[in-house]
Amino acid sequence: xxxxxxxxxxxxGHAGYDWVAVDLEHGAISVHQLPELFRALELGGTLPLVRLxxxxxxxxxxxxxxxxxxxxxPMVESAAHLMQVRDACRWPPAGTRGVGFSRANLFGEHFDTxxxxxxxxxxxxxxxxxxxxxxxxxxxxxxxxxAILIGPYDLSASMxxxxxxxxxxxxxTMDRIRTLCMRYAIPCGxxxxxxxxxxxxxxxxxxxxxxAYSIDAVFLNKSASAPRVSEP
Numbered sequence: 001x002x003x004x005x006x007x008x009x010x011x012x013g014h015a016g017y018d019w020v021a022v023d024l025e026h027g028a029i030s031v032h033q034l035p036e037l038f039r040a041l042e043l044g045g046t047l048p049l050v051r052l053x054x055x056x057x058x059x060x061x062x063x064x065x066x067x068x069x070x071x072x073x074p075m076v077e078s079a080a081h082l083m084q085v086r087d088a089c090r091w092p093p094a095g096t097r098g099v100g101f102s103r104a105n106l107f108g109e110h111f112d113t114x115x116x117x118x119x120x121x122x123x124x125x126x127x128x129x130x131x132x133x134x135x136x137x138x139x140x141x142x143x144x145x146x147a148i149l150i151g152p153y154d155l156s157a158s159m160x161x162x163x164x165x166x167x168x169x170x171x172x173t174m175d176r177i178r179t180l181c182m183r184y185a186i187p188c189g190x191x192x193x194x195x196x197x198x199x200x201x202x203x204x205x206x207x208x209x210x211x212a213y214s215i216d217a218v219f220l221n222k223s224a225s226a227p228r229v230s231e232p
Contacts, residue, residue, distance in 0.1 A: 001216045002027030006040040008216055013044030021049045021212060024063070025074050034066035035103050049122065055081070057096075060088040065102035070122020072149060077131045079138040082123075086144050091118035122146050124189075124210065128154035133173055140184040147210035148181055149189040150174065178207055195219060 001012055002023045012020050020041050022029055029037070038048040050063040051072040063071055073085050087095040097118070101107045105114035123144050127133065128151035139145070152165060152174075161167045174190075181188035189210025192200050195218065203211055 001037070002029065003216050003220075004029040004033050004037070006036050009037040009040035010043055012216060013041035013046040015044070015046075017046055017213070019047040019049050019069070021051045021072055022068075023051045023215075024053045024059070025051050031062045031066070034063065034068070038067045038103075049124075051126075052085075055085040055088075057088040060085060061097055064089060064097070064118070064121055065100070065104050067103045068121075070124065070146070072124040072126060074126045074151070075128050075132075075154070076125040076139060077129055078135050079142050082125050082139055082142045082145065086123055086142065089121050089123065090144075091115065094119040120144055124149050126151050127177060129158040130155070130173070131158070133177060136177060136180050137184075140180060140186050145186060147187040147189055148177070149191065149210055149212060150177060151191055153193070182207070193218065195222060 001009060001020050004027070009020070009022075022034060022037055024031070034050070041048045047069045048067065049070050049072055050068040051074060052059045052063060053074075055071075055073045060071060071085070071089055073082065076082050076085075088097055089095060091097050091099050101111065104118075105111045124147045125139060125142075125145060126149050127136065127139075132139065133155075140148070153163060155173070156162050156164055156167075156170050159170060159173065161170050164170060178188045187209040188207065189212065190203055190208050191212040192203060193214060195214040200211065200213060
């Protein structure tokens, strides 16, 4: 989700998705808008996640304090980087994130139960550079990692093959990532950017299990520009 409006979040939250990621990396969404967007998503029973802008300590704290169920970390290239973000997402003793009353624990009302949740929020690492693929075995062994999400555009660009998803080298890299994820029992995901049910089914058949499907703005753009039926 990249459009910063609660009505869009409410529509997405009722659309039947398991989760919706609010995009702080490429979207026009600010931290102060997160609580409102999360409330709208939660009305439909959808788990709000956040794709962080970078993964700095402040980013992690603000997203999770606002009520995100977990974070998607862009441009993870090493196990050390992922561990740093993981620790910034967790309350002590598991991590280093500051403890306090916030929307995540209803400003102290659910403090005790949230204390347990805050030991291990959902942690997803985006694999978006060929350097990350070279370090993937170490990344996959980081304690607390819940899933991998491949960013196909950035990954292909890092290989000098921007958006050439049918290139043999790119397809082999995708296979390598998926195979390693299976070896370490970490769900492997991919962002299916353009909404296409056939591509989605293909990805599921290939074994992807943490799939991001399109973007709110892309849904709107595709529908708005669809061929129009001529009047008789």
